Amino acid sequence: xxxxxxxxxxxxxxxxxxRLPQQPAGLYDPIRYTLDCGGKRLRPVLTLAxxxxxxxxxxxxxxxxxxxxxxxxxxLLHDDVMDNADVRRGRPTVHVKxxxxxxILSGDAMLTTSTMLLAxxxxxHLAQALELFNGTAMNIYEGQQYDxxxxxRTDVTVEEYMEMIRLKxxxxxxxxxxxxxxMAGSPFETQVRFxxxxxxxxxxxxxxxxxxxxxxxxxxFGKAIGGDILNDKKTWLLIxxxxxxxxxxxxxxLGHTDNPQEKIERVRAVYDRLNLPERIHELISAxxxxxxxxxxxxxxxxxxxxxxxxxxxxxxxxxx
Amino acid sequence: xxxxxxxxxxxxxxxxxxRLPQQPAGLYDPIRYTLDCGGKRLRPVLTLAxxxxxxxxxxxxxxxxxxxxxxxxxxLLHDDVMDNADVRRGRPTVHVKxxxxxxILSGDAMLTTSTMLLAxxxxxHLAQALELFNGTAMNIYEGQQYDxxxxxRTDVTVEEYMEMIRLKxxxxxxxxxxxxxxMAGSPFETQVRFxxxxxxxxxxxxxxxxxxxxxxxxxxFGKAIGGDILNDKKTWLLIxxxxxxxxxxxxxxLGHTDNPQEKIERVRAVYDRLNLPERIHELISAxxxxxxxxxxxxxxxxxxxxxxxxxxxxxxxxxx
Numbered sequence: 001x002x003x004x005x006x007x008x009x010x011x012x013x014x015x016x017x018x019r020l021p022q023q024p025a026g027l028y029d030p031i032r033y034t035l036d037c038g039g040k041r042l043r044p045v046l047t048l049a050x051x052x053x054x055x056x057x058x059x060x061x062x063x064x065x066x067x068x069x070x071x072x073x074x075x076l077l078h079d080d081v082m083d084n085a086d087v088r089r090g091r092p093t094v095h096v097k098x099x100x101x102x103x104i105l106s107g108d109a110m111l112t113t114s115t116m117l118l119a120x121x122x123x124x125h126l127a128q129a130l131e132l133f134n135g136t137a138m139n140i141y142e143g144q145q146y147d148x149x150x151x152x153r154t155d156v157t158v159e160e161y162m163e164m165i166r167l168k169x170x171x172x173x174x175x176x177x178x179x180x181x182x183m184a185g186s187p188f189e190t191q192v193r194f195x196x197x198x199x200x201x202x203x204x205x206x207x208x209x210x211x212x213x214x215x216x217x218x219x220x221f222g223k224a225i226g227g228d229i230l231n232d233k234k235t236w237l238l239i240x241x242x243x244x245x246x247x248x249x250x251x252x253x254l255g256h257t258d259n260p261q262e263k264i265e266r267v268r269a270v271y272d273r274l275n276l277p278e279r280i281h282e283l284i285s286a287x288x289x290x291x292x293x294x295x296x297x298x299x300x301x302x303x304x305x306x307x308x309x310x311x312x313x314x315x316x317x318x319x320x
Numbered sequence: 321x322x323x324x325x326x327x328x329x330x331x332x333x334x335x336x337x338x339r340l341p342q343q344p345a346g347l348y349d350p351i352r353y354t355l356d357c358g359g360k361r362l363r364p365v366l367t368l369a370x371x372x373x374x375x376x377x378x379x380x381x382x383x384x385x386x387x388x389x390x391x392x393x394x395x396l397l398h399d400d401v402m403d404n405a406d407v408r409r410g411r412p413t414v415h416v417k418x419x420x421x422x423x424i425l426s427g428d429a430m431l432t433t434s435t436m437l438l439a440x441x442x443x444x445h446l447a448q449a450l451e452l453f454n455g456t457a458m459n460i461y462e463g464q465q466y467d468x469x470x471x472x473r474t475d476v477t478v479e480e481y482m483e484m485i486r487l488k489x490x491x492x493x494x495x496x497x498x499x500x501x502x503m504a505g506s507p508f509e510t511q512v513r514f515x516x517x518x519x520x521x522x523x524x525x526x527x528x529x530x531x532x533x534x535x536x537x538x539x540x541f542g543k544a545i546g547g548d549i550l551n552d553k554k555t556w557l558l559i560x561x562x563x564x565x566x567x568x569x570x571x572x573x574l575g576h577t578d579n580p581q582e583k584i585e586r587v588r589a590v591y592d593r594l595n596l597p598e599r600i601h602e603l604i605s606a607x608x609x610x611x612x613x614x615x616x617x618x619x620x621x622x623x624x625x626x627x628x629x630x631x632x633x634x635x636x637x638x639x640x
Contacts, residue, residue, distance in 0.1 A: 027465040078428060082421040101402040101468060104424060105461055108398060108431065112457040115435055119450050126447055130439050137432040141425055145347040148421060 001052055001303040004311070007045040010058060014066045018117075030094045030106040031113070034073050037089050043176035044069040046311070050180025050194050053304035061183035064129060067117035068176050071133070074110035075140060077103060082148070090222075111137075125182055132182065132191075136175035143168025150234050158239050162203070170202025193298050197308065200291035204284045205315045210235040211280050212319065214268060220320045226264035230257060236280060241270050288316045321372055321623040324631070327365040330378060334386045338437075350414045350426035351433070354393050357409050363496035364389040366631070370500025370514050373624035381503035384449060387437035388496050391453070394430035395460060397423060402468070410542075431457075445502055452502065452511075456495035463488025470554050478559050482523070490522025491515075513618050517628065520611035524604045525635045530555040531600050532639065534588060540640045546584035550577060556603075557596050558587075565590050608636045 015035055020028045044065035048058035079085075080093040081103045087093065095103035115133070122129050146164040150156045177198035178191040186194075212221050213228045214237060228235050232254050241250045249270050253263055271277065291312045295305055335355055340348045364385035368378035399405075400413040401423045407413065415423035435453070442449050466484040470476045497518035498511040506514075532541055533548045534557060548555050552574050561570045569590050573583055591597065611632045615625055 021462075024462055024465040024469060026469055027461055078424055082424055104398055104402055105464055105468075107428075109458060109461045111428065111431055112454050112461070115450070116454045116458075119447060119454075122447075126450075127439060127442075130435070130446075130450075134432050134436045134439075138429060138436075141347055141429045141432070142341075142344055144425055145344040148425075149344060149346055 001049065001301075001307050002058065004045060004307075007048045007058060008041055010048060010062060011041045011044040011065060011069065014062050015069065018066070018070075020113075026098070026102055027106060027109055030077075030098055030102055031110055033097070034077055034094060034106070034110065035070070037073065037091070039089065041069060042311075043072055043172060046173065046176040046198065047180040047183075049304070049307055049311075050177045051184045052180075053298075053300050053307070054181050054184035054186045054190065056184040061180050063117050063120035064122065064179050064183055065176075067114045067133070068172065068179060070110055070114040070117060071137065072172060074107050074114060075144075077107045077110065079144060081107075082144070122183075125185070128182055129179065132175055132178060136171050139167045139171045143171075154242075156234050156239055158236065158243070161234065161236060161239050165206045166199060166203060169206050170199045173202035173205070174198035190298065193294050197291050197294035197298075197312075200287045200294065201312050201315055204287040204291065204312070207236055207280055207284050207287070208316060208318060210237055211277065211284075214264075214271065215277060217319060222320055226260070226268075229264050229267045230260055236283075237271055237276050238267075240276055240279070241267070241274060244274050245270050284316050288312050321369065321621075321627050322378065324365060324627075327368045327378060328361055330368060330382060331361045331364040331385060331389065334382050335389065338386070340433075346418070346422055347426060347429055350397075350418055350422055351430055353417070354397055354414060354426070354430065355390070357393065357411070359409065361389060362631075363392055363492060366493065366496040366518065367500040367503075369624070369627055369631075370497045371504045372500075373618075373620050373627070374501050374504035374506045374510065376504040381500050383437050383440035384442065384499045384503055385496070387434045387453070388492065388499060390430055390434035390437055391457065392492060394427050394434060395464075397427040397430065399464065401427075402464070442503075445505070448502055449499065452495055452498060456491050459487045459491045463491075473554075474562075476554050476559055478556065478563070481554065481556060481559050485526045486519060486523060489526050490519045493522035493525070494518035510618065513614050517611050517614035517618075517632075520607045520614065521632050521635055524607040524611065524632070527556055527600055527604050527607070528636060528638060530557055531597065531604075534584075534591065535597060536639060542640055546580070546588075549584050549587045550580055556600060557591055560596055560599070561587070561590050561594060564594050604636050608632050 018035070020031060022028065047061050047065035047068060051061035052058040076088060077094055080088055081095050081100060085093055086096050091097075093103070094106060098106075115130075118129055118133055119126055143164055143166070146160070147168055150161070150164065174195040175198070177194035181191045181194045210228065213235070214226065216225055218225050227233075228238070232238070238250075245251075247270070249266065253267055256263060292309065295308055295312075300308070338355070340351060342348065367381050367385035367388060371381040372378040396408060397414055400408055401415050401420060405413055406416050411417075413423070414426060435450075438449055438453050439446055463484055463486070466480070467488055470480075470484065494515040495518070497514035501511045501514045530548065533555070534546060536545055538545050547553075548558070552558070558570075565571075567590070569586065573587055576583060612629065615628055615632075620628070
């Protein structure tokens with residue numbers, strides 16, 4: 001096994017070797033801009049690591065790894081249009097820097113390009129790789145639709161929320177892990193274990209994201225704290241508070257933005273009173289435990305096990 | 321070989337048998353609505369006919385045929401968002417009936433679904449079918465980008481215009497024909513001949529579309545005449561007129577919409593003076609001749625030849 005940063009370097013090199021046409025620039029420049037976003041490239045790193053953990057050279061799965069990263073960046077591009085988000089990782093989003101038509105069309109081209117990459121040197125695994133990839137993509141669209149639906153609803157349950165984040169963000173981590181095992185020629189059962197590991201990791205990751213948006217340190221988190229609260233975003237924290245807060249405080253604060261700082265502090269005080277910071281970390285730990293159980297079933301070598309344990313534990317305790 | 325309407329019935333049955341999930345309704349209802357648009361289903365009919373012309377049962381290619389129809393409808397859905405079009409085939413477009421977020425996300429799901437359909441029972445042809453399909457998709461995005469770019473330019477040449485419509489609309493007809501031959505197991509050279517037949521057919525088809533938008537009979541054409549003129553759309557007719565009209569009449573009319581009926585009549589008078597209606601039909605005939613030459617090289621049986629000849633000649637002489 002390699003270190004995280006070594007897999008990352010392989011991914012970076014492969015992304016910079018993707019040759020897109022120069023013309024029409026209006027179509028391809030936004031794709032280059034989007035791919036050039038940096039980021040930790042967690043998904044393709046997981047694909048390469050899973051492939052190596054199953055005994056094959058990590059480069060066996062490199063095209064499938066960057067296909068998943070390309071797909072991930074496509075979803076961010078279109079989500080930013082749908083959410084009307086102006087900034088992504090400190091840079092203007094594509095629909096701001098260019099325009100909305102460009103963002104839609106370049107995103108479509110990224111989706112098709114991701115399928116093209118998936119097929120490169122997939123060999124005998126092509127049909128299964130496509131099935132895994134396309135099935136995951138449909139789940140992600142469903143998750144995004146539920147996320148948009150929830151904005152209009154006040155009765156979202158915590159079960160519905162967990163299912164939404166499973167679809168919207170976790171299955172792609174599952175797909176990334178399973179894809180590496182698939183490309184290594186592992187049996188279906190192994191692929192499923194890797195998939196479940198990734199899904200549990202993804203759920204822990206997203207819950208930690210919810211926590212950091214409210215409780216993170218602005219200096220390390222890299223963006224302003226309290227955005228979810230100000231937008232009344234139905235995260236695990238808010239859904240639990242809406243269900244359990246009997247004082248009426250939460251209900252009275254929803255929809256108001258006249259005093260942002262006060263709103264953040266008052267909502268946070270309710271969360272604290274309900275002990276939600278501690279409870280969300282118990283839940284995160286439970287998902288990490290489930291992820292580790294999946295690892296146990298895989299019976300990996302010590303190096304591979306240590307690698308995936310490390311990714312799981314860092315995701316649960318990250319502060320940025 | 322079968323009649324056009326018999327292939328059409330196979331396509332209609334297959335489309336109505338596509339089983340999409342019920343939930344989330346916000347994602348899947350717009351897809352059902354889009355697929356339920358009717359239309360002549362020219363592309364999938366060509367796929368089935370090409371498959372049968374090459375000696376296989378047409379149903380051999382049914383999933384690939386409806387994959388192409390699904391893809392075509394996805395492009396119309398996203399194009400309508402980009403062009404801000406309110407009506408498609410007499411019905412409100414998806415972004416009008418629902419909203420823009422829905423139109424983007426449902427379109428993404430249609431694109432992924434089309435790739436899923438393409439893989440169904442593709443067997444040993446999967447890798448080649450994907451390559452043909454994805455390469456065509458990239459061409460179509462490029463064509464759409466050029467079309468948008470041309471709106472901002474006044475120096476578009478007729479060669480650039482022909483390349484744009486080749487990419488935006490013709491290659492998908494080529495892909496539809498070639499896909500049928502591919503699924504029938506025909507050699508690559510045969511696939512290329514079918515592809516070229518479809519491209520030439522598509523160019524003739526699009527030029528006839530340009531002609532009808534200005535010279536069609538509103539009663540049979542099914543929509544108002546003169547829309548391209550009022551929007552200063554750079555069709556073959558306008559590009560030729562901008563190049564050849566030395567009176568300055570065309571230049572003076574661009575950008576003005578205060579008297580629509582007068583504008584249509586005055587632009588049409590310039591087209592008439594330059595003999596453009598006759599010249600565009602000479603060009604259409606030349607593309608149909610090229611399409612027929614492709615048929616000659618294919619050495620089809622008499623029934624198959626008659627079928628494709630009929631489609632080509634009807635496309636060139638249609639009045640709706």
